[in-house]
Amino acid sequence: MKRLFALTMLTVAMLTASAQTARQEIEKNPWLAGSNYLDYDRQLPDFRYTKAPKGYEPFYLTHYGRHGSRWLIGKDDYQRVIRPLRKAREQGKLTREGEETLRRLELFNKTTYKRLGDLTTVGERQHHGIGKRLAEHFPEIFLAKDVAIDARSTTVNRCILSMIAECEELMAANPTAHIHNDVSDALQYYLNQDREGRVKENADKGRRVENEFRKAHTHPERITAVLFSDTQWAKDSLETDRLMRHLFEVAINMQSHDDAPDLLHLFTNDEIYDMWRIQNVGWYQNYGASPYTGSIMPFSQLNLMENIIHTADTCVALGKTQATLRFGHEVCVLPLACLMELDSCGIVVEDMEKLDQHWRNYKIFPMGCNIQLIFYKPKKGEGDILVKALLNEREAALPVTPVSYPYYRWRDLRAYWDQKLRQFKGQ
Numbered sequence: 001m002k003r004l005f006a007l008t009m010l011t012v013a014m015l016t017a018s019a020q021t022a023r024q025e026i027e028k029n030p031w032l033a034g035s036n037y038l039d040y041d042r043q044l045p046d047f048r049y050t051k052a053p054k055g056y057e058p059f060y061l062t063h064y065g066r067h068g069s070r071w072l073i074g075k076d077d078y079q080r081v082i083r084p085l086r087k088a089r090e091q092g093k094l095t096r097e098g099e100e101t102l103r104r105l106e107l108f109n110k111t112t113y114k115r116l117g118d119l120t121t122v123g124e125r126q127h128h129g130i131g132k133r134l135a136e137h138f139p140e141i142f143l144a145k146d147v148a149i150d151a152r153s154t155t156v157n158r159c160i161l162s163m164i165a166e167c168e169e170l171m172a173a174n175p176t177a178h179i180h181n182d183v184s185d186a187l188q189y190y191l192n193q194d195r196e197g198r199v200k201e202n203a204d205k206g207r208r209v210e211n212e213f214r215k216a217h218t219h220p221e222r223i224t225a226v227l228f229s230d231t232q233w234a235k236d237s238l239e240t241d242r243l244m245r246h247l248f249e250v251a252i253n254m255q256s257h258d259d260a261p262d263l264l265h266l267f268t269n270d271e272i273y274d275m276w277r278i279q280n281v282g283w284y285q286n287y288g289a290s291p292y293t294g295s296i297m298p299f300s301q302l303n304l305m306e307n308i309i310h311t312a313d314t315c316v317a318l319g320k321t322q323a324t325l326r327f328g329h330e331v332c333v334l335p336l337a338c339l340m341e342l343d344s345c346g347i348v349v350e351d352m353e354k355l356d357q358h359w360r361n362y363k364i365f366p367m368g369c370n371i372q373l374i375f376y377k378p379k380k381g382e383g384d385i386l387v388k389a390l391l392n393e394r395e396a397a398l399p400v401t402p403v404s405y406p407y408y409r410w411r412d413l414r415a416y417w418d419q420k421l422r423q424f425k426g427q
Contacts, residue, residue: 223267
């Protein structure tokens with residue numbers, strides 16, 4: 001583990017040497033503070049990929065992707081902001097800004113009727129783009145005559161619709177493709193694995209750290225004065241710290257909709273940064289390799305990781321051109337990226353005040369986030385099978401020695417991951 005930690009730290013140093021700080025990135029693009037609400041299309045890479053080693057060509061792609069942008073999912077997510085503002089209006093305690101904020105929320109709330117958790121048009125567009133680029137970037141696979149594409153989704157509508165959007169683009173690009181779609185509870189054990197055993201037990205330890213950080217970094221005083229004419233009444237009658245966080249959640253998720261009202265202007269740069277840091281710490285504790293949870297939260301995706309490995313083994317052995325696509329949720333993509341140790345995702349950080357210097361959730365799991373492994377074989381004769389990883393369509397480092405970055409021997413990577421999973425299961 002010491003060797004691995006040193007390797008991870010070296011990777012982080014290389015990747016962040018000339019990069020901006022999280023605060024600078026968020027000030028430049030405040031929507032990044034949305035964490036898992038970030039619109040995928042707001043942070044697309046330049047798509048300049050490293051050429052494969054001479055004599056190699058891609059023949060298999062395996063993937064796990066999250067659904068696209070959605071309405072907020074909780075039945076009370078919008079009302080828990082509207083209710084306290086209505087209460088204040090009834091008692092004449094809203095400022096002009098508070099009145100306008102409530103007006104905008106009430107108007108938007110009408111669009112949420114029976115829509116909670118649904119895929120939005122923004123989300124559908126994200127997956128059409130991803131599907132189109134799969135065909136453009138890997139024509140050897142997706143434009144091959146009669147290519148077999150196995151696409152599977154969790155039973156949640158937004159995931160199914162995301163799968164359909166990508167598959168529509170793949171079929172449009174290659175009408176000869178044989179696409180098999182599957183949706184079933186029988187697939188849930190690896191597409192959307194429940195927490196169990198030690199992972200579930202350790203979750204409470206992380207929540208304590210998360211709660212402490214949240215209390216220390218929530219400062220509702222200024223925004224309370226913006227919304228309420230009587231700040232003492234608001235402090236006595238409402239939970240202003242919770243209201244601030246809930247309002248921010250609604251405001252930052254407006255990027256999931258076309259022509260949505262702008263509420264982010266209510267927050268200062270410092271407040272936006274603080275709201276993001278709270279979420280960053282929370283997601284790290286619940287799904288990252290936090291030392292406060294024994295670094296085992298990523299193992300919540302053990303079944304998914306094993307499915308990826310074993311399916312790849314079968315497809316590599318067959319040697320045929322094909323693809324495996326899986327569609328699910330950010331609570332799978334995030335820990336999976338940490339478990340795979342893509343780039344700095346699996347880093348262990350003890351000081352939560354410095355977490356944002358090493359680990360930024362918006363780089364891992366925006367709406368539509370995905371992990372792709374592309375397998376390469378020699379065009380002629382025998383040789384090692386190579387693999388390249390993409391995290392949100394960016395080339396990513398893997399935790400073994402590369403043949404030439406970002407290409408690695410599959411047998412080396414497989415052996416590393418297999419040992420890691422065996423060690424966890426044997427503890």
